[in-house]
Amino acid sequence: MLRKINFIQKNLIWLIPVAMLLGLxxxxxxxxxxLKSLIIPLTILMIYPMMVGLNLKSLLGELDWKLQGITQIxxxxxxxxxxxxxxxxxxxxxxxxxxxxxxxxxxxxxxxxVSWTGFARGNINSAVKMTVIGLILGSLLTPxxxxxxxxxxxxxxxxxxxxxxxxxIFVPLFLGNLTQRFLLKxxxxxxxxxxxxxxxxxxxxxGVVGIIFVAMALKxxxxxxxxxxxxxxxxxxxxxxxxxxxxxxxxxxxxxxRADAIALxxxxxxxxxxxxxxIAMTVFGSQGSDIALxxxxxxILQVQSAVWYIKLTPKIFGxxxxxxxxxxxxxxIFSLPDTAxxxxxxxxxxxxxxxxxxxxxxxxxxxxxxxxxxIINLIARDTDLDTQLKxxxxxxxxxxxxxxxxxxxxxxxxxxxxxxILITNLEGKNIGILTESDIMGNLSGKE
Numbered sequence: 215m216l217r218k219i220n221f222i223q224k225n226l227i228w229l230i231p232v233a234m235l236l237g238l239x240x241x242x243x244x245x246x247x248x249l250k251s252l253i254i255p256l257t258i259l260m261i262y263p264m265m266v267g268l269n270l271k272s273l274l275g276e277l278d279w280k281l282q283g284i285t286q287i288x289x290x291x292x293x294x295x296x297x298x299x300x301x302x303x304x305x306x307x308x309x310x311x312x313x314x315x316x317x318x319x320x321x322x323x324x325x326x327x328v329s330w331t332g333f334a335r336g337n338i339n340s341a342v343k344m345t346v347i348g349l350i351l352g353s354l355l356t357p358x359x360x361x362x363x364x365x366x367x368x369x370x371x372x373x374x375x376x377x378x379x380x381x382x383i384f385v386p387l388f389l390g391n392l393t394q395r396f397l398l399k400x401x402x403x404x405x406x407x408x409x410x411x412x413x414x415x416x417x418x419x420x421g422v423v424g425i426i427f428v429a430m431a432l433k434x435x436x437x438x439x440x441x442x443x444x445x446x447x448x449x450x451x452x453x454x455x456x457x458x459x460x461x462x463x464x465x466x467x468x469x470x471x472r473a474d475a476i477a478l479x480x481x482x483x484x485x486x487x488x489x490x491x492x493i494a495m496t497v498f499g500s501q502g503s504d505i506a507l508x509x510x511x512x513x514i515l516q517v518q519s520a521v522w523y524i525k526l527t528p529k530i531f532g533x534x535x536x537x538x539x540x541x542x543x544x545x546x547i548f549s550l551p552d553t554a555x556x557x558x559x560x561x562x563x564x565x566x567x568x569x570x571x572x573x574x575x576x577x578x579x580x581x582x583x584x585x586x587x588x589i590i591n592l593i594a595r596d597t598d599l600d601t602q603l604k605x606x607x608x609x610x611x612x613x614x615x616x617x618x619x620x621x622x623x624x625x626x627x628x629x630x631x632x633x634x635i636l637i638t639n640l641e642g643k644n645i646g647i648l649t650e651s652d653i654m655g656n657l658s659g660k661e
Contacts, residue, residue: 227521229423230513237427241434249428253502256428257492260421261382263414264488265390268349269342278340281474285344288462288482289322290355296457298363304450309367310501314508315450316363317494320356321486323348330484330520334527335534335541336476344481352486353383356493368501375497382492404546405566418488425491426513429506437507447511455519458483463530472531484520487513539623540616542656543637543646549574552581552604556592559584559603570634572611572644573603580636580644582608613638616645620656623648
């Protein structure tokens with residue numbers, strides 16, 4: 215089942231148009247009215263998994279105030295007004311569609327902001343912070359901005375908007391954070407990031423596809439009667455995204471390093487269309503499907519443009535620097551305390567399908583590594599399986615900082631004959647591992 219859901223996440227770029235087409239067919243041929251009852255469940259399916267993967271702890275780290283400040287100035291003092299004027303110019307006779315464009319503009323960063331930044335070799339840590347800050351600020355400011363910009367053309371129920379934002383954003387944010395803490399405590403960081411976290415983003419993608427299907431089905435008869443409306447919507451959206459890319463690329467090029475500039479672009483251009491859809495479909499009743507129509511079309515342009523921009527980044531910001539451990543490492547480490555037994559280490563290696571793990575002292579510092587080969591030799595020498603790991607002769611734990619070039623790490627592996635390196639952050643905290651398999655996969659193009 216999870217494999218099928220992961221298929222949706224990996225193929226979202228073409229599944230969204232397919233969901234739109236199927237929604238149109240279904241809505242035109244049948245009576246889609248009952249689908250309204252699926253809006254809230256699909257909204258929860260879309261938003262809650264996204265919140266489980268959100269790293270609120272990232273805000274506790276040091277902020278680059280210049281980068282984050284300019285990003286949010288663009289997001290909240292420029293882009294909403296660009297959307298408002300595009301709506302006035304191109305959608306003046308369609309206030310609900312114009313409102314949908316403004317709603318998109320008020321909710322910066324998507325669940326893919328960090329991923330796109332990573333693909334383009336940008337500053338991932340800054341992108342994570344942009345995602346969290348953008349989500350919180352957008353949620354708080356959207357009702358006021360929407361009423362300020364569009365209140366004369368469409369009735370914006372402030373109280374209901376705040377209530378629904380609480381239901382679809384802040385309640386899932388709270389529950390998602392609790393879920394994340396529980397999973398980390400139960401399974402550990404390495405297992406959570408390797409085997410659990412990716413599934414949540416895939417489940418969220420399933421909700422996105424579902425709610426787009428519903429939105430299109432509910433408006434199918436109107437769209438089929440006026441097929442030119444899709445083309446009518448594409449023009450303001452193309453201009454909206456083009457201006458956003460152009461503005462942020464120029465600002466990034468002038469004021470920031472390559473990595474920070476890329477984070478700025480994706481932290482500003484990407485819109486949280488999932489949250490915009492959720493608000494449109496849950497706050498505005500029968501009008502919600504009209505508002506959601508332009509947001510659904512926006513999904514196609516946003517994903518396609520993000521892919522193309524990655525191809526353009528070397529021309530805009532220059533070639534990417536040499537890859538570092540940060541670019542290809544696996545986040546989190548499989549480890550046991552030194553008080554754990556040899557039997558417990560065998561169990562973890564078997565359950566996690568790994569070949570070695572780190573042994574940590576009471577201060578979470580690595581004492582060494584224990585591997586399958588070591589365990590086989592220990593068993594051959596009749597070592598008691600209840601022996602604590604601190605009493606065994608462990609392999610040395612080799613570590614590198616996350617900013618170390620991959621070439622240097624390969625040299626270190628060769629010198630030490632160790633092919634699993636612990637990766638630390640700049641403060642010396644263990645944050646992941648890098649293995650020979652990771653390096654070979656990267657060289658073969660399987661990033």
